[in-house]
Amino acid sequence: MKRLIFLTILIIAATSCKKRSVTTHSGSEHGDTLARGIPPDLIPAEIRGVKLYLEIAATPDKRQLGLMFRDSLPQNQGMLFVFEREQPLGFWMKNTKIPLSIAFLDRNYVIVDIQDMEPFSEKTHVSARPAMYALEVNQGFFRQHNITVGDTLKLLLPK
Numbered sequence: 001m002k003r004l005i006f007l008t009i010l011i012i013a014a015t016s017c018k019k020r021s022v023t024t025h026s027g028s029e030h031g032d033t034l035a036r037g038i039p040p041d042l043i044p045a046e047i048r049g050v051k052l053y054l055e056i057a058a059t060p061d062k063r064q065l066g067l068m069f070r071d072s073l074p075q076n077q078g079m080l081f082v083f084e085r086e087q088p089l090g091f092w093m094k095n096t097k098i099p100l101s102i103a104f105l106d107r108n109y110v111i112v113d114i115q116d117m118e119p120f121s122e123k124t125h126v127s128a129r130p131a132m133y134a135l136e137v138n139q140g141f142f143r144q145h146n147i148t149v150g151d152t153l154k155l156l157l158p159k
Contacts, residue, residue, distance in 0.1 A: 042077065044156040047111075050145045051076065052137065054155075058082040067136055068095040078137035080153075086130040093121040099139035104131035109153040114142050 042053040053076060057063045063081050067073065083089065086107050093100070097119050104113040104127035113128035116139050127134070135153065142148070 043080070045080075046154045046156060047147050048145060048151055050147070051156075052141075053077045054080045054135070056080050056082060066091075066096070067098060067100065069097070071097060073098050073100075073138050075138065076141075078135055078141075081134040081136070083132050083134075086132045089127045089131045089134055090124045091117065091134060091136075092124050093117045093119055096120065100136045101139045101142050103135045103137075103142060103147070103153075104128070105133040105135060105153055106130070107132045109133065109155070111147070111149050111151050111153070114147075114149060116140075 041055070043056060045052050045054050055078070057066060057079055058081075063083075066081070067079055081089075081091075089104055091102055096117075099119055100117045102115050102117055102125060103111045106112050106129070112131055115125045117123075117125055133153075
């Protein structure tokens with residue numbers, strides 16, 4: 001587990017130094033064809049065989065900003081919020097224009113709760129159980145792909 005967190009932080013540090021360029025990835029058998037290029041600072045991941053590409057919010061500033069002020073979120077992309085320890089997590093949608101679904105995950109990347117969140121709402125969505133990670137995606141993503149509590153997020157990091 002510590003190795004995985006270290007690798008995540010290492011990738012974030014390495015990619016934050018790169019000039020932002022765009023590369024194209026082909027779609028998979030799961031229909032996640034992306035019409036847009038995938039910036040190199042996105043981490044590939046998978047849940048129940050569904051690929052997605054994640055921005056990582058591991059610093060207080062990045063966690064606070066989250067997906068605020070954006071007009072859209074590409075299909076099969078999301079933001080993974082990383083915290084130092086498992087704890088009850090609370091999220092709101094202030095200044096967030098996009099309807100989102102959030103999955104709260106424990107230290108082993110197992111989903112412990114999923115909730116839908118509405119744009120601009122200041123209602124706090126608190127995890128049903130302590131969590132170390134939160135994954136925000138377009139609203140309905142989890143339902144569309146039959147992803148439920150108990151499923152595990154896999155970060156597809158280079159070995």
